[in-house]
Amino acid sequence: MCCFALIGLLVATAARANPDVRTIDARVRGYVDSGLFSGVVLVSNRGAVVYEKAFGFAERAFGVANTTTTKFHIASVSKPITAAAILLLADRGKLSIGDPVSKFAPGFPNGDRITLEQVLTHYSGLDDASSSPDYDDWARFPQTPQTLVDRLAKLPMKAEPGAAYSYSNSNYHLLALIIEKVSGMPYGEFLAANLFKPLGMNSSGHPGDDRAVIDHLAAGYMPKGDAGFDKPPYFDWTAKTGNGSLYSTARDLLAFHQALASGALLKPETVTASYGFGRTDRKVGMFWLHADVNGHRAVYMNGSSPGFKTTFECFVDDDVCVIALSNIYLAAVTPMVKDIASILWEPAKALPAMPKRVARTAAELAKVASNYTFDAKFYQPNAVAKVSVEGSTLVLRYGTVTTTLVPLADGSYLDRLYWSFIRFDGENLIYRNGSSEFTAPRSR
Secondary structure (H helix, E strand, O other): OOOOOOHHHOOOOOOOOOOOHHHHHHHHHHHHHOOOOOEEEEEEEOOEEEEEEEEOEEEOOOOEEOOOOOEEEOHHHHHHHHHHHHHHHHHOOOOOOOOEHHHOOOOOOOOOOOEHHHHHOOOOOOOOHHHOOOHHHHOOOOOOHHHHHHHHHOOOOOOOOOOOOOOOHHHHHHHHHHHHHHHOOOHHHHHHHHHHHHHOOOOOEOOOOOOOOOOOEOOOEEEEOOOEEEOOOOOOHHHHOOOOOOEEOHHHHHHHHHHHHHOOOOOHHHHHHHHOOOOOOOOOOOOOEEEEEOOEEEEEEEEEEOOEEEEEEEEOOOOEEEEEEEOEOOOOHHHHHHHHHHHHHOOOOOOOOOOOEOOOOHHHHHHHOEEEEOOOOOOOOOOEEEEEEEOOEEEEEEOOEEEEEEEEOOOOEEEOOOOEEEEEEOOEEEEEEOOEEEEEEEOO
């Protein structure tokens, strides 16, 4: 059974996946061979692991290869585990998700108007302290849930509680603090004693002390130029406590999903309620985001932290999970998992062509070098994008973003940092990310 649905409650007529392992492997290797993925991919079907392979290097300087037991920072895939800890406390009668935040954090601004359910689902209206301009400064030093929430308390509300969905890492800083307040245990110790150890997740943890040596933990890497890699800037993982600090393995995440599916962790009614399917007042559940692939309901979470990318997707009526853990900060992980889902559920559908790198002349690059202005609908409203030639590469800058554009055989360019595709049409720069497309005219 997959995440949040009990085996006995599976729809009897649900279509069974028939994983084409050779096609899955060929697609994953396409990403690896293009320099877009390094890590572990796991696919499970009705309790059985049908595909599990490791690629690339856990430590590039010494040529240490990733293995299927390598541990990875899982970034925001930590959130479902934090949420499960809150719901576990609710199942034990220690709290209710309808409780106000003020019950556990007296004096927190507007805490009497914000419920735990709103915090779990990102409907709290709270801002995000990890998006503040000084984040890179204070994130280099050890933090606690209390210091993180103290920073959040200084920020104005973004919206009225319950009014709108607004994703905020600080929601899960707050939940980590509540776990500590209610349990009387540090966040990492509570997870270890109540989730990781009982579920056999022996390769998972919260790095509460940056001095500790964690065996078999992959180093993370950032893209450099159009093909190379650098180490990410230093920060202390405790700055992400609750929202993105955990490390794990693909097998441990599978164990987490199986515990939810079997009822070994949470009550069946709690698991069902956590879906959020069918609710008209919420875009998301209490654990994951929602998707539908050719009629197959899925819950998923993506994770991004400097040096790491993660995607964890479970098909709730089919008992199928796809897990990809990467130690390079490239957005190829999410489309790769989407491709695997397509192979599972839409085998006749043609997959998108893999990006094929080509060389461009200096004159071709210089022809498109200019400034381009997006409108208010772009990710950074009204951003002025500067495209310049630096050495033999084309570089795109807007706001705080600097990314190298990789020339492709079809005439477009790949922003491998965000898996976006850029083409130049006359006087326009056209930027496509997923199904979203934005046009920026050349600035005069």
